[in-house]
Amino acid sequence: MHAGTLIQGIGDDAAVLGLPPGHELLVTTDLSLEDIHFRRHWASPPSIGHRTLLRGLSDIAAMGGVPLAAFLSLGVPRNLPQPWVDEFLTGLVRLATRFGVSLAGGDTSESPEKILADIVVVGSVPRGRAVLRSGARVGDRIYVTGQLGAGAARLARLYSARQTRIGRPRDRGWPIPRIAIGQFLRQKRIARSMIDLSDGLSTDLSHICEESEVGAEITEQAIPRARLDRARVGMKFALHGGDDYELLFTADPRARVPRIIDGISITQIGEITRARKLILCGAEGRRAELHAEGWEHFGQS
Amino acid sequence: MHAGTLIQGIGDDAAVLGLPPGHELLVTTDLSLEDIHFRRHWASPPSIGHRTLLRGLSDIAAMGGVPLAAFLSLGVPRNLPQPWVDEFLTGLVRLATRFGVSLAGGDTSESPEKILADIVVVGSVPRGRAVLRSGARVGDRIYVTGQLGAGAARLARLYSARQTRIGRPRDRGWPIPRIAIGQFLRQKRIARSMIDLSDGLSTDLSHICEESEVGAEITEQAIPRARLDRARVGMKFALHGGDDYELLFTADPRARVPRIIDGISITQIGEITRARKLILCGAEGRRAELHAEGWEHFGQS
Numbered sequence: 395m396h397a398g399t400l401i402q403g404i405g406d407d408a409a410v411l412g413l414p415p416g417h418e419l420l421v422t423t424d425l426s427l428e429d430i431h432f433r434r435h436w437a438s439p440p441s442i443g444h445r446t447l448l449r450g451l452s453d454i455a456a457m458g459g460v461p462l463a464a465f466l467s468l469g470v471p472r473n474l475p476q477p478w479v480d481e482f483l484t485g486l487v488r489l490a491t492r493f494g495v496s497l498a499g500g501d502t503s504e505s506p507e508k509i510l511a512d513i514v515v516v517g518s519v520p521r522g523r524a525v526l527r528s529g530a531r532v533g534d535r536i537y538v539t540g541q542l543g544a545g546a547a548r549l550a551r552l553y554s555a556r557q558t559r560i561g562r563p564r565d566r567g568w569p570i571p572r573i574a575i576g577q578f579l580r581q582k583r584i585a586r587s588m589i590d591l592s593d594g595l596s597t598d599l600s601h602i603c604e605e606s607e608v609g610a611e612i613t614e615q616a617i618p619r620a621r622l623d624r625a626r627v628g629m630k631f632a633l634h635g636g637d638d639y640e641l642l643f644t645a646d647p648r649a650r651v652p653r654i655i656d657g658i659s660i661t662q663i664g665e666i667t668r669a670r671k672l673i674l675c676g677a678e679g680r681r682a683e684l685h686a687e688g689w690e691h692f693g694q695s
Numbered sequence: 696m697h698a699g700t701l702i703q704g705i706g707d708d709a710a711v712l713g714l715p716p717g718h719e720l721l722v723t724t725d726l727s728l729e730d731i732h733f734r735r736h737w738a739s740p741p742s743i744g745h746r747t748l749l750r751g752l753s754d755i756a757a758m759g760g761v762p763l764a765a766f767l768s769l770g771v772p773r774n775l776p777q778p779w780v781d782e783f784l785t786g787l788v789r790l791a792t793r794f795g796v797s798l799a800g801g802d803t804s805e806s807p808e809k810i811l812a813d814i815v816v817v818g819s820v821p822r823g824r825a826v827l828r829s830g831a832r833v834g835d836r837i838y839v840t841g842q843l844g845a846g847a848a849r850l851a852r853l854y855s856a857r858q859t860r861i862g863r864p865r866d867r868g869w870p871i872p873r874i875a876i877g878q879f880l881r882q883k884r885i886a887r888s889m890i891d892l893s894d895g896l897s898t899d900l901s902h903i904c905e906e907s908e909v910g911a912e913i914t915e916q917a918i919p920r921a922r923l924d925r926a927r928v929g930m931k932f933a934l935h936g937g938d939d940y941e942l943l944f945t946a947d948p949r950a951r952v953p954r955i956i957d958g959i960s961i962t963q964i965g966e967i968t969r970a971r972k973l974i975l976c977g978a979e980g981r982r983a984e985l986h987a988e989g990w991e992h993f994g995q996s
Contacts, residue, residue, distance in 0.1 A: 401719060402827060405906060407757040407891060408723035408818070410825045418702060419720060422709035423800060423815055425768040429807050456708040467726040467813045499724060505811075506730050512768045512813040514724055517709070524711045526703060590708060605706060 397460035398518050403498040411463060411498070413518050420517040420524065422453035428508040436552045439478050440485025442511075444568050445637075447486045449592060450515030451493060451571035452639040456590035457526075458580025459519040461573065463498035464490055467512040469505030482511075493573055525580050525643070529587035530606035534644035534666040537651060539572050540658050542595060543627035544620035546635020569639040574656040576641060584651055585643035594634045598642055600672060600686040611673040612664030612684070633674075634687040698761035699819050704799040712764060712799070714819050721818040721825065723754035729809040737853050740779045741786025743812075745869050746938075748787045750893060751816030752794060752872035753940040757891035758818075759826040759881025762874065764799035765791055766815040770806030783812075794874055826881050826944070830888035831907035835945035835967040838952060840873055841959050843896060844928035845921035847936020870940040875957040877942060885952055886944035895935045899943055901973060901987040907945075912974040913965030913985070934975075935988040 398417070402410040413419060426446050428434055437445075447464055454461045466486065470479055479502070490497055495515070544567060572590070579585035587606055589598045595617070603610055617633070619626045627635075644666055645651050653660055667673070672684040699718070703711035714720060727747050729735055738746075748765055755762045767787065771780055780803070791798055796816070845868060873891070880886035888907055890899045896918070904911055920933045928936075945967055946952050954961055968974070973985040 398720075402825065406825075406828050407754040407889075408721040408760070408816075408825075410758070410820070411720040411722065412822070413714060413720060415716075419699075419712040419714060419817070420709040421712065421764070421766060421800065421815070421817060423766045423768050423802075423813070425770060425802065425804050425813065427770055427804055427806055430770075430805055453708040457711070459709070463722070465722060465724045465815070467724050469726060469728055469731075469811065499722065501724075501726065503726050503728055504731055505728055506809050508807050510770065510806075510811060512724070512726065514722070514766070514815050515709075516720070516722060516817075519711070521713070524703065524707075524709075527707050588708075 397462040400463055400496045400498050403496060409463065409498040411516065416521050417518040418521050418524065420454055420457050420459045420519055421514065422450050423512060423514045424449040426511045428510065434509065439481035441568060443482035443485030444489050446511045446513050447489050448569060448571055448639060450513045451573060452590040452592060454515055454517040455571045455573045455576035456588050456641055457519060457524045458576045458585065458588065459517040459524065460577060461493055461495045461515050461517040463496045463516050465498055465514040466500035468502045469510040470502065471505050471507050471509065474509065493571065523580060525585045525588040527587055527589050527602050527605035530602050530608050530644040530666045531586060532608055532666055532668045533647055534586060535647055535662050536610060536612060536642065536644050536664040536666060537660050537662050538591070538618065538640055538642050539575055539660055540640040541618045541620035542591065542638050542640060543631030543635045544622055545569065545637030546631040547622050547627035550631070571639060572641045575658060578655050579643055584645050584649050586645060588641055588643040591638045591640045591642055592636055594636045594687065595632065595642065596634050596672065596684055597686040602642065602644065603670065603672065607670070609667040609670045609672065610664055611667055611675055613675045615677065616661065616663045618659065618661045698763040701764055701797045701799050704797060710764065710799040712817065717822050718819040719822050719825065721755055721758050721760045721820055722815065723751050724813065724815045725750040727812045729811065735810065740782035742869060744783035744786030745790050747812045747814050748790045749870060749872055749940060751814045752874060753891040753893060755816055755818040756872045756874045756877035757889050757942060758820060759824065759877045759886065759889065760818040760820040761878060762794055762796045762816050762818040764797045764817050766799055767801035768813040769803045770811040771803065772806050772808050772810065775810065794872065824881055826886045826889040828888055828890050828903050828906035831903050831909050831945040831967045832887060833909055833967055833969045834948055835887055836948055836963050837911060837913060837943065837945050837965040837967060838961050838963050839892070839919065839941055839943050840876055840961055841941040842919045842921035843892065843939050843941060844932035844936045845923055846870065846938030847932040848923050848928035851932070872940060873942045876959060879956050880944055885946050885950050887946060889942055889944040892939045892941045892943055893937055895937045895988065896933065896943065897935050897973065897985055898987040903943065903945065904971065904973065910968040910971045910973065911965055912968055912976055914976045916978065917962065917964045919960065919962045
């Protein structure tokens with residue numbers, strides 16, 4: 395889909411962009427701070443650049459939109475080696491290129507001590523068609539894309555090796571924003587509400603419920619858990635872990651939801667309810683209230 | 696002018712905005728870091744909030760655009776008193792309200808040690824009518840709005856009192872973005888190129904010259920210097936000081952440029968030349984090359 399046009403990028407007071415006729419604008423911002431949202435020695439510079447843009451693109455995907463341009467504000471301490479910045483940008487630009495997104499502005503400043511990166515992504519969506527968090531209705535089925543928990547499980551491993559400066563961090567399984575799936579679900583009018591799983595299933599599902607003024611029941615055994623080194627990750631990572639960047643959406647029970655979209659499995663995990671709480675249905679009919687336990691930032695741990 | 700519509704603000708993955716038909720989108724981002732761009736004890740929290748948004752609004756003004764919405768990413772250290780944040784937001788929101796701008800998103804994070812604020816402002820401009828830096832033509836007259844140098848002169852005073860923690864910082868003469876003037880100059884097709892004076896006259900004029908592939912001559916005696924405590928500020932502040940947020944524009948010599956727009960004086964200070972350098976014409980026919988000496992950040996001093 396044609397997302398719009400970059401008319402004037404870096405090199406003026408503001409960027410100038412054209413949207414396709416009949417489209418609305420989407421804007422998302424996301425701030426990543428060293429030692430709060432990432433650690434310099436726990437991930438490679440390209441993977442941090444990738445993640446920075448990923449978070450913005452994933453937000454656009456969750457609206458059913460198409461990304462158009464990104465703006466990066468980067469603050470780096472004076473003593474940071476230039477190759478770090480170059481590699482960070484390499485990771486970011488590689489992801490931008492893959493999704494046809496122009497890096498249209500932003501700037502680099504000296505920061506007092508730590509790295510910080512604020513990303514803005516703008517995109518477009520046909521007028522009135524953005525998929526909001528507030529559209530879930532009682533009886534809707536709840537679906538997720540892909541597998542959950544890998545991001546948090548990987549992070550837990552790094553935590554357990556804390557203080558051990560790991561050499562070259564391993565960069566495996568970088569998440570990809572579900573742009574094509576988000577668009578498909580919007581175009582086919584399948585998703586009535588949608589959010590991306592950046593803070594963890596329990597937290598992000600609670601956002602859908604709050605904005606839609608509903609509750610939800612999900613089935614523990616239905617949750618698609620990721621594999622890490624061939625073993626399934628623990629349930630707590632799939633339930634509460636962040637940084638998966640899959641999509642969670644709800645659909646009318648009569649809607650025909652494909653089992654695979656864009657090569658990614660789509661799994662029904664529960665149902666929207668009138669009672670305004672989250673219920674986790676376990677084995678043998680066990681039911682327990684599920685509390686939002688979003689991912690803890692380093693700074694809060 | 697109708698700038699557009701905020702359809703969905705804070706509370707979803709991305710904000711949704713509608714632009715007026717036949718308009719293009721303007722996007723600008725600006726990062727402000729404590730001890731690089733501002734000092735916590737040299738200015739009041741509301742004035743820092745004001746300045747944060749001002750920088751974004753001023754960029755929209757310099758395109759001849761109308762601001763629509765702002766997005767703030769704020770990072771604050773854990774030990775920062777909450778009233779500081781509240782007052783910062785008060786200053787920012789007061790300016791937003793004055794210019795009809797919605798605070799449509801963004802978030803607050805814990806930062807490791809220092810305050811940081813990244814502002815995004817989106818606006819709109821009729822298609823093809825944004826006033827770029829690249830539009831200056833040889834023979835164009837060069838104009839500035841208002842008076843120059845007050846921002847830098849005030850800062851120099853604070854510098855000279857460095858290490859002396861001043862009590863309640865004085866908040867006088869907060870600059871206002873020249874939105875109405877920028878629009879007027881665009882609507883009347885007066886400005887062929889335009890930039891806002893955030894980095895200082897010599898630096899910002901050099902940006903116009905670079906993007907337009909021209910040079911400029913300006914007349915020292917014509918430069919409108921601000922007054923501070925009734926005395927005119929030194930010429931160096933007017934020539935090189937930043938943080939004035941006036942507009943610099945060029946116009947065809949045949950254009951009728953009002954001497955006052957929106958209550959603010961408009962002063963012709965020079966002319967665009969073919970020779971690609973900046974010349975400062977002083978008293979008694981003295982001519983000297985003018986070098987861009989933009990404002991030095993704290994971190995670079």
